[in-house]
Amino acid sequence: MTLEACLLVGVGGAIGGASRFVVSDAVGLRWGTTFPWGTLVVNVTGALLIGVFVGCARVYAGAFDSPLTRDLIITGVLGGYTTVSSFSLQTINLVLDRRAGLAVLNVIASTTLCLIAAALGYFGTIWAVGGGA
Structure with a gap:
């Protein structure tokens, strides 16, 4: 781990955390907070973006596949x-x-939708640029 990598993760984490705050709050204001819609939307879109990024790294390599870019984007921005942790706490609070029914729905919806979003992001990127699976 280098100082440069730590700084990239820190900057990316700040960008990701601020983005999470904005998106989650906007979704909560629009759809309400009885169910943690904001967290669900953030996690699903984050999974989609991770899939897209990894798909780009596979097809284009170069900048997408560099360790420092992964540190900034995957660990920093998308990790932030x-x-x-919010998903876990909100699920416990529902229980x-x-x-309990909403808690189960949250676990099933989050897990299923995030896996589907990551796969769509990855395979959609591969398909769109004709890079093969």
Whole structure:
């Protein structure tokens, strides 16, 4: 680990964290906060973006495939953007609020949609640029 890598992760984390705050808040204002829609949207879009980035790295290599770019984008920006800790706490709070059905829905929706989004991002990128799987 180099100082440059640490700085890139820190800068990326700040960008990702601020982006998460903006997106999650906007979604919560639009769709309400009874169910953690904002966190779900952030995690699914983050999974999609990780898939797109990895697809670009496979097809284009170069800048997309450099360790420092991965540090900045995947570890920093997307690591700061996605919110597994928030997802976990919100799920526990739903259970504590006696909304076990919503808690189960949150776990199933988050897991399923994030896996689908990551796969769509990756394979969609590969397909769009004709790079093969």
